[in-house]
Amino acid sequence: MKLTLSFICLMCLSGLTQADNRLNLTGSSTVAPVVMEIAKRFESVNPGVRVDVQTGGSTRGVVDSRTGMADIGMVSRALKTNESDLTAHTIARDGVSIIVHGSNDIMELSEAEIIAIYIGKITNWSEVGGEDRRITVVNKADGRATLELFLAHFSLKNSQIKAQAVIGDNQQGIKTVSGNPGAIGYVSIGAAEYEQSVGTSIKLLPMNGVAANMQTLANGEFPISRPLNLVTKSLTPLSQQFIEFAQSPAVADLIKAQYFVPASR
Amino acid sequence: MAEHLFQFVIWCVALLVLMVLLWLVYGLLDHGLAKLSFEFLLSEPQNAGRDGGIISILVATLLILAVTLLAALPLGLASAVWLAEFTATHHFWARKVRLALDVMAGVPSIVFGLFGYAFFGIFMGMGFSVLSGGLTLACMILPVFIRTCEIGLRGVNNSWRQGAAALGMPKIKAVWYILLPAAMPAISAGLILGIGRATAETAALMFTSGYVDRMPESVMDSGRALSVHIYDLSMNVTGGDAAAQASALLLLMIIIVLNMLAYAVTDLWLGRRLSNDLA
Numbered sequence: 001m002k003l004t005l006s007f008i009c010l011m012c013l014s015g016l017t018q019a020d021n022r023l024n025l026t027g028s029s030t031v032a033p034v035v036m037e038i039a040k041r042f043e044s045v046n047p048g049v050r051v052d053v054q055t056g057g058s059t060r061g062v063v064d065s066r067t068g069m070a071d072i073g074m075v076s077r078a079l080k081t082n083e084s085d086l087t088a089h090t091i092a093r094d095g096v097s098i099i100v101h102g103s104n105d106i107m108e109l110s111e112a113e114i115i116a117i118y119i120g121k122i123t124n125w126s127e128v129g130g131e132d133r134r135i136t137v138v139n140k141a142d143g144r145a146t147l148e149l150f151l152a153h154f155s156l157k158n159s160q161i162k163a164q165a166v167i168g169d170n171q172q173g174i175k176t177v178s179g180n181p182g183a184i185g186y187v188s189i190g191a192a193e194y195e196q197s198v199g200t201s202i203k204l205l206p207m208n209g210v211a212a213n214m215q216t217l218a219n220g221e222f223p224i225s226r227p228l229n230l231v232t233k234s235l236t237p238l239s240q241q242f243i244e245f246a247q248s249p250a251v252a253d254l255i256k257a258q259y260f261v262p263a264s265r
Numbered sequence: 266m267a268e269h270l271f272q273f274v275i276w277c278v279a280l281l282v283l284m285v286l287l288w289l290v291y292g293l294l295d296h297g298l299a300k301l302s303f304e305f306l307l308s309e310p311q312n313a314g315r316d317g318g319i320i321s322i323l324v325a326t327l328l329i330l331a332v333t334l335l336a337a338l339p340l341g342l343a344s345a346v347w348l349a350e351f352t353a354t355h356h357f358w359a360r361k362v363r364l365a366l367d368v369m370a371g372v373p374s375i376v377f378g379l380f381g382y383a384f385f386g387i388f389m390g391m392g393f394s395v396l397s398g399g400l401t402l403a404c405m406i407l408p409v410f411i412r413t414c415e416i417g418l419r420g421v422n423n424s425w426r427q428g429a430a431a432l433g434m435p436k437i438k439a440v441w442y443i444l445l446p447a448a449m450p451a452i453s454a455g456l457i458l459g460i461g462r463a464t465a466e467t468a469a470l471m472f473t474s475g476y477v478d479r480m481p482e483s484v485m486d487s488g489r490a491l492s493v494h495i496y497d498l499s500m501n502v503t504g505g506d507a508a509a510q511a512s513a514l515l516l517l518m519i520i521i522v523l524n525m526l527a528y529a530v531t532d533l534w535l536g537r538r539l540s541n542d543l544a
Contacts, residue, residue, distance in 0.1 A: 024393075029501050032476060033313035040479075052487050054393055054476045055497075069387075170503050191503055257312060259503050 023242055026054040027061020027074030031228045034092065034258040035074055038251045042242055051242065062086065065231050071239045073231040088229040091246045092260040095189040095225035096146050096153075097212035099174070101181045102201030106130045109205055115154050117184060120162030125182065138176050138185030139163035146170070150186050153224045170259065178202050189217055189225075190259035217261045228260060293517060297510035305511060310478050313502045314494060319512055321480040325395060325488025326464070326519070328481060329474055332399025333463050334456075337407055342452070344407075345414030346440055363412075370408035377405045378469035386473060393487040398474025405469055406459035413458065417451020418444055453531035457524050464520050467492040491516045 025035060032055045039051035054070075061073030062083055079088045098114060100106060109117070109128060116122040117135055126132045139161050140147035151158060165183075167173045170191035177183040178201045189212055192204050204212040207223050216222040230243050245251065252262040304318060311317035344362075352359040381401025391397040421444050429439035445452070467490075475487035478494070489497075495512045498505035 029497070033497070033502050036476075036478065037313055052393065052475070052477050054472075054487070056472060171506075188503070 021049045023051045025072045026064045026070040028058040028076035029055040030076040031074040037254045075229045086231045089243045090227040090263040092228040092255045095217040097189045098205045133182045136183040137163045138165045293514040297514035300511035326491045329399045333402040336403035341410040344411045348415045349418035366408040375468040382472035393475035395488045396484040401473045402463045410455040413455030417448035421447045
């Protein structure tokens with residue numbers, strides 16, 4: 001027992017001595033997978049450095065970076081006014097685009113029309129200038145970040161939405177819409193653009209006249225989007241180095257691989 | 266007639282329960298088997314877990330489980346012996362301890378997670394580590410393990426205790442050589458329940474052993490458990506479903522193997538001693 005205890009103490013100590021070249025990140029589960037990949041590349045170009053990524057939600061990212069539990073927090077939204085003690089470093093953007101089937105001849109929907117469709121006031125494409133076909137409303141399941149972003153943008157409550165299909169992730173949403181000529185849905189822009197480029201029959205609709213693509217998302221023109229942020233209270237040289245690396249073109253491929261858009265610098 | 270009808274209904278219900286399990290296994294085999302291979306087992310995860318394998322996650326899972334069992338087994342057995350053999354059933358403190366255990370057994374695992382994060386992680390300074398996760402799980406499985414062992418010990422016929430006393434055996438020896446081996450089936454049942462709950466746990470590990478999918482170098486490193494990996498792949502990672510299904514299939518297989526091992530080990534450790542010493 002004594003042996004085990006001293007063994008444990010020893011390992012704690014060895015853990016402490018490494019603290020200088022160790023970075024702790026906590027926060028948003030949306031940001032965590034992409035930051036984890038960035039961290040692995042950062043470790044491989046900086047031997048001896050260790051970056052530990054933990055999840056727990058954006059709020060945890062804010063709290064832990066305030067208390068110092070984490071060197072850097074991950075937050076999948078813009079910082080609120082009462083969080084001005086922290087500095088946000090945007091590494092990527094995530095946007096949500098309305099998609100319809102590739103054969104649908106609708107070119108654009110106004111915000112009012114989208115709301116009317118989602119709350120069940122408009123149920124046929126002919127009412128918004130399309131052909132005579134019933135609209136199939138595809139909504140996201142509770143707890144999905146894209147759902148929250150969609151609801152917040154259109155000032156809707158999830159209980160108001162009359163959906164014919166409720167789906168989980170982006171891939172499923174794209175499959176549902178591409179397999180149903182009357183469907184309308186909303187998915188992450190990166191995933192939709194990728195699927196369209198490999199020939200899936202979907203169409204990304206512009207929002208308020210702004211085309212839905214990587215460029216308008218990256219330069220902030222596209223209205224339904226959110227930044228994926230790294231937040232800090234104070235910067236150590238190592239966390240500064242990591243944030244610069246995460247914002248550099250050296251990791252753009254990793255960010256795109258997770259269906260996000262690298263932030264323009 | 267009523268007799269036959271009753272039998273028929275009982276059979277149907279039993280079959281229904283079996284069907285649920287078979288359906289689950291079939292679903293996992295159908296979706297996960299294609300991805301499951303030795304290469305998948307033996308390589309590190311890449312691209313947020315979509316590519317590569319799960320070796321580091323497998324190692325972390327087994328390490329966490331080892332810590333859990335190393336902490337829970339001695340504590341649990343000792344507490345059960347105290348409750349069953351060294352206190353009267355209606356002893357004041359024994360009743361309080363039993364009540365505490367029963368309350369703890371019903372506490373949701375996320376609460377254990379938050380407790381582990383605050384106590385082991387922050388107060389004890391273990392941070393996000395395999396050790397912190399394993400100890401949190403030990404706290405979680407202890408109540409059911411202790412109560413099962415206690416009931417097993419109480420179930421041992423009193424004549425065995427009297428026989429040991431008549432031969433002048435010290436109580437501690439009677440416990441070690443006779444009562445514990447005799448309560449073996451209950452102990453292994455408690456162990457298996459504990460292992461099952463620990464291996465399948467996600468919520469309590471998210472904040473204790475953490476999310477890092479690197480190969481853990483010591484128990485002080487953060488390590489991602491299989492269940493956390495499955496949760497992340499299916500909820501956060503676009504296109505991670507295939508890897509999630511394969512990992513889930515593997516988790517199911519691990520639980521089956523661990524259960525069989527637990528039976529075999531308790532059989533070997535306790536069962537043989539009883540038969541040798543009493544023969």
